[in-house]
Amino acid sequence: MTRRVAIIGAAASPNGKLQTPQDAPLQTLEHEILAPLVIEAMAVAGVPKEEVGALVFAMCRPYTLQKYFATFMANYLRLPLEGGIMEVLGNGMTGGMAFDQAINAVALGHADVALALGINMESQAASAEHAMSTMRATGDVDFHTIFGFTPIAWYAMDAVRYMHDFGATRAQLASVAVKNRRHACLNPIAQFRKPLSLEEVLSARPIVEPLGLFEVPPRGDGAVCLVVCAEEVAKARGTPYALVRGRGFFHDGTHQLSDVPNDMTAFSAAQRAAAAAYGAAGIDPGDLDLAELYAPCTIVEVLASEALGLTPRGRGAAEAQAGGTSLGGRIPICTSGGCLSRGHPAYVTGLLTIYELWEQLTHRAGERQVANARLAAGSCELGNYNAALIHILEAVA
């Protein structure tokens, strides 16, 4: 049994520093941030709490003290469930997989209404110490981590190769950060809302060359709750919703680096996942009104936009600089401000992606609203981990 699935409600915290220092006399607690978002998202959805049959959480960071956070929250919310409850983890796809599994719970008939939710708290962990953990997620601990690679170091190498292969310039890449900051200035939940100039991006201190401070993700916290349901539940409400039109996934069987030389910047997993998602939705990339991409670095947005067919291969950076991917441009990308400026609480970033598309497709996006937004793509794309999960959503008024 499979059913069509819709999004009927959502709520998100502001992104930024929500976590308190370990020795602060008053602490912010994850459940006290997330529970009000659940109640708010359900109020938007307009369905009673008894209808919720499944909870799918993005796993918490190791800095969250409470373990078995999912059932803890079900207790905190007093929420019996007949469909299922779980915490999922899938690298940077984690948030997207929580959404995907909530869709499955509904599509398979395990629940009529399911919540995809999560909170990512990490801002109090010092970057060099946090990197001691994240470096073990890049490549092979015994053959790559030994050299000091960090996750964004691989993206930096993508940037070097991309500029070499296609003649893209530093300014073209940097323009992605400027554009995303412009979008974030219009987003009330964005971590950074002060305008950023191209000169500031180009002169920022180097983090992983050629990428500087404003071209790599900020550290931050965030929390999101999405309400998904069977389309008949959404229809019965009589208010606008976002319908899940298609889904695509691909992992190419490599982790970080293929020992069989390939075109590393082609992001072939994203190409395959996008083709599957467009096929399922019966659309072409040209039909999309906007796209929200998982792009922790400027170069990743460029490569993902090309892999998804939103910009021509080798032209993604130039198109960004020319304004084609800005609000008001041919295909607005990362209208939320993206990972770079909306914020990148990594395990819930995939949920924030869908949150932005929900806002756009139900015309709640205020000053950053894409006019007549009807079809949108959201991607969780793992770059050099070579996996991608892509959803196509449609506005139904």
Add this chain to the structure above:
Amino acid sequence: MSLPFIDVGWARPWPPRISTFTKPFWDALREGRLMTTRGRTSGRLTFPPKPFCPHNWGREVEWVELSGRGRLYAQTIIHATPAAFIGEAPIRNGIIDLEEGVRIAARILGEPVLDGSVECVVLRYTDGPLFAFRAAGTAHRL
């Protein structure tokens, strides 16, 4: 023929774990040879070395010596390093396509150019070896 050695006066920031299977790799590197495995039935190389062939899951593999010669595919300079690597920061790491058709990642010495010829060297840290690459025929050190 042995790869060039470069002595490094401190210990490896994040030493690899060594298993019964990978021990021959690290022992050979200590002696100046870069090794990996080849599937006996597939005839295909893989890196890092594996006790089976990932291409056809054949269970018989043989150790083979790599030339250490290749071309630089990509590189970066990491300024924001993990805590353990702060003593070596900034560090230049890169991706190398070996002439045997295998892609590997490693530390880079000097400032080689993309697609330029590079050669493998053995960094002799006080606690054991790591491999690195530099522009072919140069004398760059860590």
